[in-house]
Amino acid sequence: MGEVNPIEIELTVNGETRRCRVMPHRLLVEFLREDLGLTGTHVGCDTAQCGACTVLWNGRPVKACNTLAVEAAGAAITTIEGLAPSPKGIADEAAWHPMQRAFHEHHGLQCGFCTPGMIMAAIGIAERHGDALDEETVRAELEGNLCRCTGYQNIVDAVLAGARAMTPAAQRGDG
Amino acid sequence: MRPFTYSRPGDIAELRRLLATAGDDARLLAGGQTLIATMKQGLAAPEALISLAGIDELTGIRVEQEALVIGAMTPHADIVRSEEVRGRIPALTTLANEIGDPAVREKGTIGGSIANNDPAADWPAALLGLDAVVTTDRREWSASDFFTGMFETALAPGEVIVSVRFPVPRRGAYAKFPNPASRYAVVGVFVAEGADGTPRVAVTGAGPVVFRWAEAEARLADHGFRPDALDGLSHPENGLNDDIHASAGYRAHLIGVMTRRALTRLAAADEAAE
Numbered sequence: 001m002g003e004v005n006p007i008e009i010e011l012t013v014n015g016e017t018r019r020c021r022v023m024p025h026r027l028l029v030e031f032l033r034e035d036l037g038l039t040g041t042h043v044g045c046d047t048a049q050c051g052a053c054t055v056l057w058n059g060r061p062v063k064a065c066n067t068l069a070v071e072a073a074g075a076a077i078t079t080i081e082g083l084a085p086s087p088k089g090i091a092d093e094a095a096w097h098p099m100q101r102a103f104h105e106h107h108g109l110q111c112g113f114c115t116p117g118m119i120m121a122a123i124g125i126a127e128r129h130g131d132a133l134d135e136e137t138v139r140a141e142l143e144g145n146l147c148r149c150t151g152y153q154n155i156v157d158a159v160l161a162g163a164r165a166m167t168p169a170a171q172r173g174d175g
Numbered sequence: 176m177r178p179f180t181y182s183r184p185g186d187i188a189e190l191r192r193l194l195a196t197a198g199d200d201a202r203l204l205a206g207g208q209t210l211i212a213t214m215k216q217g218l219a220a221p222e223a224l225i226s227l228a229g230i231d232e233l234t235g236i237r238v239e240q241e242a243l244v245i246g247a248m249t250p251h252a253d254i255v256r257s258e259e260v261r262g263r264i265p266a267l268t269t270l271a272n273e274i275g276d277p278a279v280r281e282k283g284t285i286g287g288s289i290a291n292n293d294p295a296a297d298w299p300a301a302l303l304g305l306d307a308v309v310t311t312d313r314r315e316w317s318a319s320d321f322f323t324g325m326f327e328t329a330l331a332p333g334e335v336i337v338s339v340r341f342p343v344p345r346r347g348a349y350a351k352f353p354n355p356a357s358r359y360a361v362v363g364v365f366v367a368e369g370a371d372g373t374p375r376v377a378v379t380g381a382g383p384v385v386f387r388w389a390e391a392e393a394r395l396a397d398h399g400f401r402p403d404a405l406d407g408l409s410h411p412e413n414g415l416n417d418d419i420h421a422s423a424g425y426r427a428h429l430i431g432v433m434t435r436r437a438l439t440r441l442a443a444a445d446e447a448a449e
């Protein structure tokens with residue numbers, strides 16, 4: 001086999017341009033967690049079943065355990081850390097994304113392991129359906145995200161509320 | 176995962192040059208939704224991956240005469256979002272929207288799915304049901320010649336799928352019984368009335384490879400596209416898959432149920448259009 005060398009890639013992570021050298025077989029989730037220290041993205045199953053590793057790729061949810069980091073060259077990746085960008089981190093409640101706030105208010109988490117992936121998937125659902133979102137659609141589209149704690153009811157409530165809060169009218173304050 | 180070299184050509188000519196020098200141990204990488212998992216498990220260990228992500232001409236959906244042409248690298252989710260698809264063959268919108276989950280649909284591609292030819296994959300039913308044509312970098316395959324066996328296709332080593340051309344039928348509908356965990360088809364049936372009125376019934380998930388149910392097609396030709404055209408007809412269970420997900424007998428039963436369900440959807444779509 002020919003010698004395998006790291007490859008230089010440039011991509012945007014949480015709004016910041018990064019230039020990095022990665023091995024071709026580095027998974028996107030390993031790159032985010034181990035190379036960039038963004039450990040908010042979790043690894044549950046490592047087999048594309050549970051959704052704990054879901055990140056946004058050019059605004060759309062993908063499973064980072066099933067994607068190579070080199071493939072992300074040129075893409076914009078958003079992890080849970082990028083949703084509430086504040087020097088104070090997640091402690092800064094005022095900076096929370098509407099979906100994070102909805103999960104907090106509706107008690108959409110217990111242990112929190114699935115939560116970063118759930119929130120990324122939920123943002124995808126809200127973006128796809130906007131005002132037209134209903135409970136049945138939320139349940140169908142959470143197919144790829146497993147939660148072992150909540151029983152889903154509060155997650156579904158949170159996604160519906162978060163999606164409402166993400167509509168342009170709600171963002172302007174007149175919704 | 177075993178280390179491998181990686182390249183990302185910018186067009187098909189460059190891809191063909193890379194394939195010519197890479198040798199037998201190179202694999203094409205599309206959405207990676209099947210291939211990466213296979214490599215993680217050690218079931219595949221290619222020495223070189225050639226990514227198709229940089230080749231723009233492989234992505235996109237266009238309308239050509241009486242057909243929809245979908246680029247091999249078009250993700251399932253783009254097909255779901257496409258108004259061209261929804262307007263001409265809404266059954267493809269439904270089918271694409273029921274593959275796996277939203278994140279898998281954003282990365283997984285139609286080309287990767289048919290090249291992989293999983294016996295439980297959804298796209299093969301649509302291709303065979305609609306008599307689609309697979310265009311590669313060197314020739315055209317009719318769907319009936321393309322899917323040759325379990326995880327096997329007519330593709331030669333290094334042959335690249337460029338697009339799939341679906342002729343627009345008069346009507347079409349897909350019904351699947353998904354595996355509750357994976358969403359792959361335990362049985363999926365695509366029923367179509369072709370532009371010339373010919374019935375086609377294509378079944379995925381039930382056997383080693385997608386196939387047509389000739390007896391059901393004959394009934395539809397004689398009695399019209401109605402669920403009761405199949406009264407008294409059932410599919411034999413010999414030759415069907417028999418595994419932890421479902422017995423051959425259960426799959427045979429599901430073929431009948433899913434075919435009738437697809438026919439009911441056809442009728443409902445007609446009423447909605449009136």
Ligand SMILES: Cc1cc2nc3c(=O)[nH]c(=O)nc-3n(C[C@H](O)[C@H](O)[C@H](O)COP(=O)(O)OP(=O)(O)OC[C@H]3O[C@@H](n4cnc5c(N)ncnc54)[C@H](O)[C@@H]3O)c2cc1C
Pocket residue numbers: 048049202203204205206207208209210211227247248273274275276279282283284285286287288290291293295296297298334335336337357358359360
């Ligand atoms: C959790 C999960 C659930 C899923 N559920 C379903 C489901 O319900 N129904 C379903 O049908 N599928 C399902 N899939 C599979 C999914 O549809 C994948 O998209 C598909 O199997 C492979 O497409 P890909 O683009 O990811 O291809 P890859 O994994 O990148 O490639 C697959 C194979 O095709 C070859 N290949 C790719 N593109 C080309 C090309 N243009 N020309 C020649 N060869 C090519 C590759 O070399 C490789 O051998 C699921 C997958 C996952 C992970």
Ligand code: FES
Pocket residue numbers: 042043044045046047048049050051052053054063064065066
């Ligand atoms: S860790 Fe990626 S889907 Fe479970």
Ligand code: FES
Pocket residue numbers: 108109110111112113114115146147148149150
């Ligand atoms: S909150 Fe524990 S897994 Fe979902």
